[in-house]
Amino acid sequence: MKERELIKQIQRLVGSDSGELLQGIGDDCAVISKTTDTAWLLTMDTLLEGVHFDLDLHPPEQLAEKSVAVNVSDIAAMGGKPLFVLLSLGLPRGFDEAWFGRFSSGLARALEDYGCLLIGGDTVASPGPVALTLTVVGEAQVSKILYRSKARIGDSIWVSGPLGLSAAGFELLHMDRVTPELQPLIDAHLCPRARVDLGIKLAGSDLVHAMMDVSDGLATDLAHLARASGVGARIFADKLVPHPVLIQAAKMLEKDPLKWMLQGGEDYELLFTAMPENRDQLVQLAAGSGLCLSQVGTVVSGSGVTLVVAGRAGGTDIREIPVSYQGFDHFQDDESGSNEAAVKFGDYQ
Amino acid sequence: MKERELIKQIQRLVGSDSGELLQGIGDDCAVISKTTDTAWLLTMDTLLEGVHFDLDLHPPEQLAEKSVAVNVSDIAAMGGKPLFVLLSLGLPRGFDEAWFGRFSSGLARALEDYGCLLIGGDTVASPGPVALTLTVVGEAQVSKILYRSKARIGDSIWVSGPLGLSAAGFELLHMDRVTPELQPLIDAHLCPRARVDLGIKLAGSDLVHAMMDVSDGLATDLAHLARASGVGARIFADKLVPHPVLIQAAKMLEKDPLKWMLQGGEDYELLFTAMPENRDQLVQLAAGSGLCLSQVGTVVSGSGVTLVVAGRAGGTDIREIPVSYQGFDHFQDDESGSNEAAVKFGDYQ
Numbered sequence: 211m212k213e214r215e216l217i218k219q220i221q222r223l224v225g226s227d228s229g230e231l232l233q234g235i236g237d238d239c240a241v242i243s244k245t246t247d248t249a250w251l252l253t254m255d256t257l258l259e260g261v262h263f264d265l266d267l268h269p270p271e272q273l274a275e276k277s278v279a280v281n282v283s284d285i286a287a288m289g290g291k292p293l294f295v296l297l298s299l300g301l302p303r304g305f306d307e308a309w310f311g312r313f314s315s316g317l318a319r320a321l322e323d324y325g326c327l328l329i330g331g332d333t334v335a336s337p338g339p340v341a342l343t344l345t346v347v348g349e350a351q352v353s354k355i356l357y358r359s360k361a362r363i364g365d366s367i368w369v370s371g372p373l374g375l376s377a378a379g380f381e382l383l384h385m386d387r388v389t390p391e392l393q394p395l396i397d398a399h400l401c402p403r404a405r406v407d408l409g410i411k412l413a414g415s416d417l418v419h420a421m422m423d424v425s426d427g428l429a430t431d432l433a434h435l436a437r438a439s440g441v442g443a444r445i446f447a448d449k450l451v452p453h454p455v456l457i458q459a460a461k462m463l464e465k466d467p468l469k470w471m472l473q474g475g476e477d478y479e480l481l482f483t484a485m486p487e488n489r490d491q492l493v494q495l496a497a498g499s500g501l502c503l504s505q506v507g508t509v510v511s512g513s514g515v516t517l518v519v520a521g522r523a524g525g526t527d528i529r530e531i532p533v534s535y536q537g538f539d540h541f542q543d544d545e546s547g548s549n550e551a552a553v554k555f556g557d558y559q
Numbered sequence: 560m561k562e563r564e565l566i567k568q569i570q571r572l573v574g575s576d577s578g579e580l581l582q583g584i585g586d587d588c589a590v591i592s593k594t595t596d597t598a599w600l601l602t603m604d605t606l607l608e609g610v611h612f613d614l615d616l617h618p619p620e621q622l623a624e625k626s627v628a629v630n631v632s633d634i635a636a637m638g639g640k641p642l643f644v645l646l647s648l649g650l651p652r653g654f655d656e657a658w659f660g661r662f663s664s665g666l667a668r669a670l671e672d673y674g675c676l677l678i679g680g681d682t683v684a685s686p687g688p689v690a691l692t693l694t695v696v697g698e699a700q701v702s703k704i705l706y707r708s709k710a711r712i713g714d715s716i717w718v719s720g721p722l723g724l725s726a727a728g729f730e731l732l733h734m735d736r737v738t739p740e741l742q743p744l745i746d747a748h749l750c751p752r753a754r755v756d757l758g759i760k761l762a763g764s765d766l767v768h769a770m771m772d773v774s775d776g777l778a779t780d781l782a783h784l785a786r787a788s789g790v791g792a793r794i795f796a797d798k799l800v801p802h803p804v805l806i807q808a809a810k811m812l813e814k815d816p817l818k819w820m821l822q823g824g825e826d827y828e829l830l831f832t833a834m835p836e837n838r839d840q841l842v843q844l845a846a847g848s849g850l851c852l853s854q855v856g857t858v859v860s861g862s863g864v865t866l867v868v869a870g871r872a873g874g875t876d877i878r879e880i881p882v883s884y885q886g887f888d889h890f891q892d893d894e895s896g897s898n899e900a901a902v903k904f905g906d907y908q
């Protein structure tokens with residue numbers, strides 16, 4: 211049984227809607243109404259040793275921070291404010307006390323950074339790998355929540371920051387090719403930031419139609435967004451401007467930075483669509499959060515995601531390459547990509 | 560580092576209270592206010608292959624049902640109604656398709672039985688054991704929620720059904736000593752029922768002061784309740800009447816049924832305290848749920864839990880044996896007890 215089949219089977223378990231459930235499986239978070247105007251957002255993600263992280267390479271403080279960030283990012287992706295965290299912690303018997311002390315301080319820092327309270331969970335002495343499962347509860351105004359299913363034809367497609375950094379950092383770490391100038395890539399992989407403030411601003415602005423976070427790579431996540439919205443999407447290769455440090459790493463490892471940007475996962479930037487005429491307002495709004503938006507494509511009719519590549523030497527020949535769902539699964543062929551084995555129920559609709 | 564220290568360290572991470580958090584770490588569920596009158600109850604528990612279950616002994620349907628029941632039981636323990644489930648499912652690559660089909664149908668049945676909707680989660684291809692982490696969200700009237708910390712001196716101590724069945728079933732299964740007449744013990748272990756209806760009735764009755772569920776054994780869970788309430792508790796050995804099938808199993812395995820009843824875990828019965836004069840009303844109320852309550856002890860001043868044993872041959876000499884926290888940890892000395900490695904944050908206060 212393929213993972214896709216498994217997810218489909220689980221999705222069939224979803225019962226008939228209750229009045230309080232505004233969004234079940236199928237988006238970054240489930241949405242339950244709280245009052246007439248407000249709703250809770252709920253998300254749950256697991257990080258597993260050997261699948262999502264390597265204890266030898268991931269400092270415990272940053273592992274704790276990442277485990278919070280990847281869950282909080284799902285709240286941010288719908289424009290919500292994270293509030294409460296539940297943590298299930300599977301640790302081997304006789305685990306290292308110093309390691310746990312450092313993990314705890316990273317956890318405390320992440321909770322403080324994101325303004326969250328730890329409210330429950332459990333610990334299990336695991337015979338297997340270290341396992342971190344978190345549930346994060348956030349809150350949002352019902353009318354402001356941004357879903358991935360609301361993109362409109364003609365919308366511009368935006369990302370909230372540089373792409374591919376985490377994927378490059380992952381490769382550098384695993385190839386033991388870390389240098390001080392490449393540290394931003396390592397940091398992006400070990401300790402990503404969830405874009406909570408920007409998500410709330412975008413949701414409040416009424417300028418954005420659809421939003422999600424980029425966790426499995428632009429090509430895959432944009433394909434999710436396009437499918438959920440019943441539209442197609444074009445990414446313009448010349449709009450995917452690599453971060454200078456990404457170019458450096460690509461040269462060193464003889465890789466194509468575009469591939470990291472398209473197919474690399476764990477960016478945790480926001481991916482959203484908005485009418486083209488809102489461009490200036492959006493750029494200004496993000497600048498207030500210290501982030502630099504990139505407009506990378508356009509929502510079109512039809513289905514699927516294509517990469518639009520201009521002809522060589524300034525020619526007029528333009529190629530459109532299908533790239534839907536070219537995320538970690540393909541990346542994995544390069545013996546990289548840490549995240550391909552984890553799939554949210556929402557990911558195969 | 561002992562597990563107890565680990566839990567304490569995690570508890571120190573709990574930030575200052577927010578207005579919305581009515582109960583953080585320290586009870587069966589966290590409680591967050593929803594409206595002025597209503598609250599959400601949240602709980603998270605992990606079942607891990609090799610710790611909580613053995614794939615060779617646990618049919619997949621019943622494993623799925625148990626994973627829902629043990630979480631729903633925490634909602635029941637505070638008098639809430641379960642509503643929503645998030646599931647993180649860690650399965651080995653190349654897992655058995657037929658196994659998963661059976662697991663899915665058990666999950667669907669449990670969701671239906673308890674009136675819950677599956678609203679999110681993720682799947683992870685695990686290099687380690689099968690891992691099931693669930694978060695269950697329930698709802699309750701704020702004024703009706705029953706906490707473990709409200710027992711009062713003089714209260715009677717009640718349990719909602721027979722104790723020790725699951726622990727005996729666990730031993731029988733692992734010793735391959737299953738016979739048809741002992742099947743109720745096997746069922747109690749493989750597929751416990753959460754006492755949702757009774758929990759809601761007890762909470763609504765205004766007859767009960769404190770409540771929790773019995774997941775780690777009466778001696779341990781009553782010690783939690785007593786400590787949280789700042790009181791002591793006495794269990795009367797002659798009130799611990801073993802279930803007839805438990806007596807049969809005890810004879811067969813040459814065990815003391817009292818030990819299973821006191822120290823065995825995973826009963827998932829409700830443990831609660833109420834004024835002695837409410838006895839008849841409580842018995843009647845439970846009868847409506849098809850359950851037979853037992854009054855097993857009394858809340859006293861002081862601290863800790865003692866077992867009161869009458870002298871032999873009808874003598875007047877009475878012994879009081881301290882039994883606080885004699886749950887799975889001690890049980891483990893007998894090479895039994897499946898659950899000792901999993902500890903909720905609330906368990907070491």
